[in-house]
Amino acid sequence: MSTENQDLKKAGLKVTLPRVKILQILERVEDKGRHMSAEDVYKALLDAGDDVGLATVYRVLTQFESAGLVSRHNFESGHSVFEMAKDDHHDHMLCVETDQVIEFYDPDIEKLQRKIADKYGYELLEHSLVLYVKPKKATKK
Amino acid sequence: MSTENQDLKKAGLKVTLPRVKILQILERVEDKGRHMSAEDVYKALLDAGDDVGLATVYRVLTQFESAGLVSRHNFESGHSVFEMAKDDHHDHMLCVETDQVIEFYDPDIEKLQRKIADKYGYELLEHSLVLYVKPKKATKK
DNA sequence: CTAATTGCAAAAGCTTTGCAGCGCA
DNA sequence: TGCGCTGCAAAGCTTTTGCAATTAG
Secondary structure (H helix, E strand, O other): OOHHHHHHHHOOOOOOHHHHHHHHHHHHHHOOOOOEEHHHHHHHHHHOOOOOOHHHHHHHHHHHHHHOOEEEEOOOOOOOEEEEOOOOOOEEEEEOOOOOEEEEOOHHHHHHHHHHHHHOOEEEEEEEEEEEEEEOOOOOO | OOHHHHHHHHOOOOOOHHHHHHHHHHHHHHOOOOOEEHHHHHHHHHHOOOOOOHHHHHHHHHHHHHHOOEEEEOOOOOOOEEEEOOOOOOEEEEEOOOOOEEEEOOHHHHHHHHHHHHHOOEEEEEEEEEEEEEEOOOOOO
16 A cells, blocks of 8 residues: 555545545655645646545645644745645745745754743744745856 | 824825824834734724724735835734834744744844855845744742 | 825635535445 | 545635725825
């Protein structure tokens, strides 16, 4: 049995066509450094010839999020984007020109954040850090 | 003439009751370490007996943002919150228990962010950093 | 006076929900 | 077979927009 199906079972979700397809789409796009909105996933399904309702896409993505299979982000206001959940924490860099998503982890930044919260008398629960970037100009020869 | 009115004129906006009132509300709440949504501002206006339409609140807040008078944030998904614009850049700490907003600036974090973007071949344009925190437990005597 | 502004209501995105029928286990 | 799942359409929220009436300068 495929990995996707095992993941679904483990999450207590029935192995249905919409769920499997959506997982595959998210996995495939993962390599390209892109995140998808519910609408994106929906269109990808239609393009692939799979007739899945938009409401189902939303429901499935929400279930996946609860199950810890995917993470939801709200980079741009107005809509959510999703990515396959990773085991390790990471922050995001978003290229405003190519829409590329780069994930990174910096222990120093993590440490500084805890220190700052502490300084103000708080305990850090979680954080959201997004860097908006553009490609560096090529250096002149 | 009041400061608000000068700010409005400078922004090329006519000095109208809704705009003055909204500015006042934002300034007043500024001291309490809170940010307001459009709906919050709208309710505050009604409470104060000022009959301003919700659409106007949205329009005015958007104009203020364009004019650089206020900043818009999208901490929680689903809606925007506003604060009076500050001259200096700062990030936010959000207490999940009291809804208090603490603003902070850490030069080391700023520097690290530029360094990380650079490492990946990008130039840092801007960033969004929000720390979600809760009050530290009181230390035992 | 006249262009800017406002209020109301309608409409537009994104997302959720109710319900009847379909399908996995 | 039975409960979970899906599709469709309708509804919910936040925010925007069209338009006629109002108002600041």
